[in-house]
Amino acid sequence: MxxxxxxxxxxxxxxxxxxxxxxxxxxxxxxxxxxxxxxxxxxxxxxxxxxxxxxxxxxxxxxxxxxxxxxxxxxxxxxxxxxxxxxxxxxxxxxxxxxxxxxxxxxxxxxxxxxxxxxxxxxxxxxxxxxxxxxxxxxxxxxxxxxxxxxxxxxxxxxxxxNKLQNFQASETRKKVTPSRKIECRRKLMNREDCFSAPSESFLKEFDFEKNLALFDKKAFFQEMENSLPEVIRANDRKQPAKYRHDENILESGPVVLCKIKVPCFSEKEYVTDSGLIVPSISYDLRTRLLSAAEEFGFSKSRRLETVGRSTTEMILQLVGGSHRLNPKNDHQLPTVVALCGPHIQGAQGIACARLLANHNVKTYVYVPNFVKMDHYVEEELSLYDLTDGQKTSCARDLPKGTVDIIINALDNHENMVFRDQSWYRSLVDWANNSKAPVLAIDPPQQGSLINAKWCLSLCLPLNLREQCGQVYLCDLGLPRQVMAQVGITYSSPFGHKFLIPLHVKS
Incomplete structure (x- = not known):
């Protein structure tokens, strides 16, 4: 073989x-x-x-x-x-x-x-x-x-x-063959003409959403759905009462009255709240008579002073950052507020605000002129302010040179303007105007102040203020309607759920 x-x-x-x-x-x-x-x-x-x-x-x-x-x-x-x-x-x-x-x-x-x-x-x-x-x-x-x-x-x-050969061939197949197949598949998908064959002119025309939405008739669609339901189900749906949301008014009310406050004198300027209520302005004489009537009913100056200081403090705390700025984890960025106070009731209100801010760990500086005789309300507020960690000075050169968050202007009053010609007043005006910090004026006079303010705070009812006073905010003193009626004012509170509201000039 x-x-x-x-x-x-x-x-x-x-x-x-x-x-x-x-x-x-x-x-x-x-x-x-x-x-x-x-x-x-x-x-x-x-x-x-x-x-x-x-x-x-x-x-x-x-x-x-x-x-x-x-x-x-x-x-x-x-x-x-x-x-x-x-x-x-x-x-x-x-x-x-x-x-x-x-x-x-x-x-x-x-x-x-x-x-x-x-x-x-x-x-x-x-x-x-x-x-x-x-x-x-x-x-x-x-x-x-x-x-x-x-x-x-x-x-x-x-x-x-x-067995060795088969295992080695299997490992080489996983390393080389499988990835190449995936890459080839991706290349085929990327080279398809239908992905890039759409003309560019089709993307230049804007899609009209309103016109497309108008083509869909909701009422006809839901009516068709209801007609397709059995008669028993439709009869049960008609018997069910209508459901209302928690914020809907179930009872029908009359027409909305926006002007609920009436004053006995002519109002030169009217303001509007965020909810649309009209708040007329009053003259300084009418407001003086109103505050005097309030004192007769027991609303003393000290009570009013504390209310204004509390409202101003709440406003400033929100302006400086609120909870984001004032918390235990942010002690290295505490805000700084400077209060410029005069020897009158407006100055006492500024000192009361600085005292409340100091209790909230805000760095405060209070300037008070070195007068021999001042209003006793100012002296009382200074003695209370000395109990805090805030700083007090009578020299403009001792004011902070660094960054200041807000300046409180309480230098002016409505009656005595003789301080504007004095050197200490002018030095404070120069320092405040040269500072980049915003200014909040407490109860400024109608003719305005030499310091340009971003916000101003009015009491009870606003005065006819000039534009240089900034955005007007109204503070609620808590005076009842009967106190308002003593001076001929028909009053309905415009504050709603707040004690401090912004006002806008009615056009």
């Missing part, structure tokens, strides 16, 4: 390994066999054609006959995907990039089972080179293979190499 052209498997022991390939020639004289397309331990060998001596062969198995081998070898080869380093890591030997033919599927994956031909095996006499190798029968070969312990070890090593 000629073995040339057959695909064989040669077991050469643990040292040389297992070789597989197609028999090219058999030399009986030198007792050698030459195979090409060689595989060593399941991996393509770096030398395609090798010659093996018969004494090195422990077992020879014919895997495919010459006719079947021609069909396998004719299949086109595929490139090897492993580098030399990778192959060395798998088989532990020297390897180089070669091409693997598809017949490796047959050489490697086929189980080495005996062929049907009874003369299909070569055996050796325990590796003795003096005896000629002759074919034996199938039964003898099977018996020798069972008695040979080395063949079992070769099979185990071959199976181990097979």
């Amino acid at each position: 000629s073995y040339v052209g057959c695909i064989v498997s040669l077991d050469c022991g643990d040292t040389l390994g297992n070789y597989q390939g197609q028999v090219k020639s058999v030399n009986d004289d030198t007792e050698t066999i030459t195979i090409d397309k060689c595989y060593r331990n399941g991996i393509a060998y770096e030398i395609a054609e090798i010659t093996i001596n018969a004494r090195d062969i422990r077992e020879l198995s014919i895997i495919k006959s010459a006719e079947d081998a021609q069909d396998i070898v004719s299949i086109q080869s595929t490139p090897m995907k492993f580098t030399k380093e990778q192959m060395d890591a798998i088989c532990g030997g020297t390897a180089s990039p070669v091409k693997v033919v598809n017949c490796s599927d047959y050489l490697y994956n086929q189980t080495r089972t005996p062929s049907k031909d009874k003369n299909s095996y070569w055996t050796t006499n325990n590796g003795n080179s003096n005896h000629r190798r002759t074919p034996t029968s199938k039964d003898e070969q099977t018996k020798q293979r069972r008695n040979s312990g080395g063949d079992i070890g070769a099979k185990a090593k071959l199976l181990e190499n097979k």
Whole structure:
């Protein structure tokens, strides 16, 4: 029988390994066999054609006959995907990039089972080179293979190499094949013409939302839904009473009256609250008579002074930042307020405000002129202010040179204007106007002040103030209607849920 052209498997022991390939020639004289397309331990060998001596062969198995081998070898080869380093890591030997033919599927994956031909095996006499190798029968070969312990070890090593190869191929497939597929998929999506084929003119025209919304008739849609419901459900819906929100007025009220305050004198200017109520202005004489009537009913100046100081303090605390500025975690950024106070009731109101601000950990500076004789309300407020940590001065040069959050202007009163010509007053005006801090004026006179203010605070009812007084805020003194009626004022509180409201000039 000629073995040339057959695909064989040669077991050469643990040292040389297992070789597989197609028999090219058999030399009986030198007792050698030459195979090409060689595989060593399941991996393509770096030398395609090798010659093996018969004494090195422990077992020879014919895997495919010459006719079947021609069909396998004719299949086109595929490139090897492993580098030399990778192959060395798998088989532990020297390897180089070669091409693997598809017949490796047959050489490697086929189980080495005996062929049907009874003369299909070569055996050796325990590796003795003096005896000629002759074919034996199938039964003898099977018996020798069972008695040979080395063949079992070769099979185990071959199976181990097979598992290593499969695991390595799986890892390389995850690293290389999968990402490339994702990238190719993304490129295909990015190159689609339908993503970028829309004309640019379609984006230049603005979409008319109101016109599109007008095309949808809500009433007709809900009417159609109600008509589609069963008659029983529609009858039950009609019996249910209408539901109102907590802020809706269930009872019908009369027309809204915005002008609820009437004064006996002509009002030169009218103000409007945020809710739309009209607040007329009054003259200084009418307000003086109103405060005198309030004192007769028990509303003393000290009570009024504390109320004005409390309202001014609440306003300033909100202006300087409120809870964001005044909290235990923000002690390094405490606001600074300077109160410029004169020797009259307006000055006492400014000192009372500074005292309340100091109780809220605000840095306060109070300026009071060094007069021998002042109003006793001012002296009382100064004695109370001395109980706080605030600073007091009678010299303009001792005022803070750094940043000031708000300046309280309480220098002017409605009756005596002689202080404006004195040097201490002018120095304070220069300091306040040169400072970048906003100014809040407490109860300024109608003709205004030399210090430009951003806000001003009026008491009970506003006066006809000039624009240089700034935004007008109205303070609630808590005077009842009967006190107002004593001077001919029809009064209805415009404050609502607040004690301090802004006023806007009615156009």
